Amino acid sequence: MDFSITMQDGLPQMSFDPANDLFNNVYLSVTVVKGAFFHNPGFGLRSRGRLKNTAATAALIRQDYLDALQWLIDIGRAKSVEVAVERDRLQDLSRLKLLVTVTPADGSDPVTFTIFKEVV
Numbered sequence: 001m002d003f004s005i006t007m008q009d010g011l012p013q014m015s016f017d018p019a020n021d022l023f024n025n026v027y028l029s030v031t032v033v034k035g036a037f038f039h040n041p042g043f044g045l046r047s048r049g050r051l052k053n054t055a056a057t058a059a060l061i062r063q064d065y066l067d068a069l070q071w072l073i074d075i076g077r078a079k080s081v082e083v084a085v086e087r088d089r090l091q092d093l094s095r096l097k098l099l100v101t102v103t104p105a106d107g108s109d110p111v112t113f114t115i116f117k118e119v120v
Helices: 022-031 055-074
Strands: 004-008 011-015 078-087 095-104 111-118
Touching: 022 055, 022 095, 022 111, 055 078, 055 095
Parallel strands: none
Antiparallel strands: 004 011, 078 095, 095 111
């Protein structure tokens, strides 16, 4: 069974309509905890809990997101995956902002996704 996820007002809305777009793959890859998907225990994002807001943490989280999305490149669904991490040391010290961009292999418009990771 496939289902479709759309973002409305910054919140995901789910329906059980068939979905073939790359956004669903990206969303599930970075929101499902690795080991929680019964069909493929290696699918998803590694759970790290809360880490300190350091450059090393930003690099570690960036690599976790790249690893979680690598399967899209491996199966030929995406041409490239880019993850940029912003550390806002002035306004909000308790989170990292991640900007995910996935370029589809079919040449269509890139899929962008923004998510925040809590840090201390």
